[in-house]
Amino acid sequence: MNISRIVGIEAISSAGKDKFANFKNCLEKKTFIDSEGLSRIPETTWADLRKDTPPALRESKSSLLAYKGLISALQQSRWTADEIKKCGFIFASTTSQIDLWEEDLPNYKSHVSDNEKLDRAVFHQSLGYPLVLLTKHFGISGPQSVVASSCSAGLQAVALADLWIRTGIVDRCIVGSTEILSDLTSVGFNSLRLVVRANSKPFAKNRNGINLGEGAGFLLIESNHLEKKTEPWGYISGAHFNMDSYHATAPHPEGKGSAQTMQTALKMAHLEPEMIPWIYAHGTGSVANDSSESLAINSVFAKSSPLPVTSTKSIHGHTLAASGLIESVIGLVAMKENCILPTLTDSEIDPKLNVEILSSQKQTSVPHFLKNSLGFGGINASVIFSKECNL
Amino acid sequence: MKHLVAESLVLPNEIDVNQLDAKYRKATMNMILSSKACENVLQSVPGVPKNDISVIFATHFGEVESSLDFLSSYSQTKTPSPILFQNSLHNSSLGFSSLVLKLTGPGLTISTDSLTEISAHKTADALLSWTPYVLVCFIDYIPNELISRYLINHPYLEKFHNRAHAFLYQANSHD
Numbered sequence: 355m356n357i358s359r360i361v362g363i364e365a366i367s368s369a370g371k372d373k374f375a376n377f378k379n380c381l382e383k384k385t386f387i388d389s390e391g392l393s394r395i396p397e398t399t400w401a402d403l404r405k406d407t408p409p410a411l412r413e414s415k416s417s418l419l420a421y422k423g424l425i426s427a428l429q430q431s432r433w434t435a436d437e438i439k440k441c442g443f444i445f446a447s448t449t450s451q452i453d454l455w456e457e458d459l460p461n462y463k464s465h466v467s468d469n470e471k472l473d474r475a476v477f478h479q480s481l482g483y484p485l486v487l488l489t490k491h492f493g494i495s496g497p498q499s500v501v502a503s504s505c506s507a508g509l510q511a512v513a514l515a516d517l518w519i520r521t522g523i524v525d526r527c528i529v530g531s532t533e534i535l536s537d538l539t540s541v542g543f544n545s546l547r548l549v550v551r552a553n554s555k556p557f558a559k560n561r562n563g564i565n566l567g568e569g570a571g572f573l574l575i576e577s578n579h580l581e582k583k584t585e586p587w588g589y590i591s592g593a594h595f596n597m598d599s600y601h602a603t604a605p606h607p608e609g610k611g612s613a614q615t616m617q618t619a620l621k622m623a624h625l626e627p628e629m630i631p632w633i634y635a636h637g638t639g640s641v642a643n644d645s646s647e648s649l650a651i652n653s654v655f656a657k658s659s660p661l662p663v664t665s666t667k668s669i670h671g672h673t674l675a676a677s678g679l680i681e682s683v684i685g686l687v688a689m690k691e692n693c694i695l696p697t698l699t700d701s702e703i704d705p706k707l708n709v710e711i712l713s714s715q716k717q718t719s720v721p722h723f724l725k726n727s728l729g730f731g732g733i734n735a736s737v738i739f740s741k742e743c744n745l
Numbered sequence: 746m747k748h749l750v751a752e753s754l755v756l757p758n759e760i761d762v763n764q765l766d767a768k769y770r771k772a773t774m775n776m777i778l779s780s781k782a783c784e785n786v787l788q789s790v791p792g793v794p795k796n797d798i799s800v801i802f803a804t805h806f807g808e809v810e811s812s813l814d815f816l817s818s819y820s821q822t823k824t825p826s827p828i829l830f831q832n833s834l835h836n837s838s839l840g841f842s843s844l845v846l847k848l849t850g851p852g853l854t855i856s857t858d859s860l861t862e863i864s865a866h867k868t869a870d871a872l873l874s875w876t877p878y879v880l881v882c883f884i885d886y887i888p889n890e891l892i893s894r895y896l897i898n899h900p901y902l903e904k905f906h907n908r909a910h911a912f913l914y915q916a917n918s919h920d
Contacts, residue, residue, distance in 0.1 A: 460816035482858030499864040502835035542830035731840020
């Protein structure tokens, strides 16, 4: 059987321009949330990122982040130009190049925007356009897909890439995601009264909402049957996703769907729940998410509960589709460093949730960790990352 | 690989919104068309558990009408509509159909520019290693005022726009 080996990773967010800065700031619980409850990449960072970037790839923030994240991950992988050409590429986003269309396109009825602007906006609206630009730039001609399943999209993309490796569709696959803060998302989540204008409090008794962020995450994976050219960051032991069929925006109150994805991922990995020492949660800080996710965790990990559970969304915000990938990257660095990350929650932890929330890092052996995502439309995803190849 | 079990094409002119069940009350045209097409193909496998069916929604522009309505109404009134926002995501159509049709298996929405059709089939092939059936639904509904602009900028949309086309596949027995 083909197992996915991870040979290149990168994360960019408000908490740092690379994976190590993101990891360090999560470890030190340094927050980047502003008074609006948002976490923006600073203008100085955008200016730095634009340097040495081809013009076509810096037109939109989404493509710019994707280019920078991918080029860094590719440098670690030591894939040759021919190997890059044949690899698969799965991208994930819910809004993609929204910075190039949300100003003009919504005015199509009122004729505030001229035809040229409307055409430019329509041209850039396709979620898949950053993937088109990147495949052209890097000469990638293998199978491609763009996953758009709300906040689970990034982790679903990881699970799908793993499935492409396992089933032999590709030997190598790029998985990446970007999300840019936009009016659609910030005004939209505010309209649902979900955004808190302060730091979110994941798993706290008085948790009252989420923070929004922006960024990119990339994983490069290859079959373990290929020659090992670089020291891997880890392996994907199990991955799954499913649907709640419960509510348009709320997760299942007992976490039934999420529990089932975790169980299926464990089964794929041939691991017992007691063998998982750490869960890197979706942990948005909303009342419904943290309750549902905790119930799901407790139902699957009953024998090992309370289990260390981490959310870093109060550091860098919820980056929607990209959250699954950014947080997987941060988790892989933590696994390498034998470290379980703390959670920034300056409030009493909700005892009803029955999860162990660490106020500071814990140095310990981390042979595996499980990453969760939950998304609007009742979409759940779980991926188990392992230090060694278990199968 | 896989073989086709059933297919269904549903067009907007076949929908009488006044005759729809109450569960469609807040639904967008994308949601109505795709749910109807999926319901039709699922009738061909009445006894199959709903978690034995993977579902792929393949859309080039998702819920574009809701997204634009949300942003334009907010720009005019400064009062955002939560319903328009929750209906604006590409994934909203799949979420709605999963609710109406009680689908609990693997599900995802893909939107791969001009490669959406190919990528849906590649993904369907892979998901048949998880479930015995895969339902693929192509759905795109663009506001009338904008359709000509979309077709000029994205000619591949001609084959897909203003319709839902669902296909139910099963893995070949020798796979």
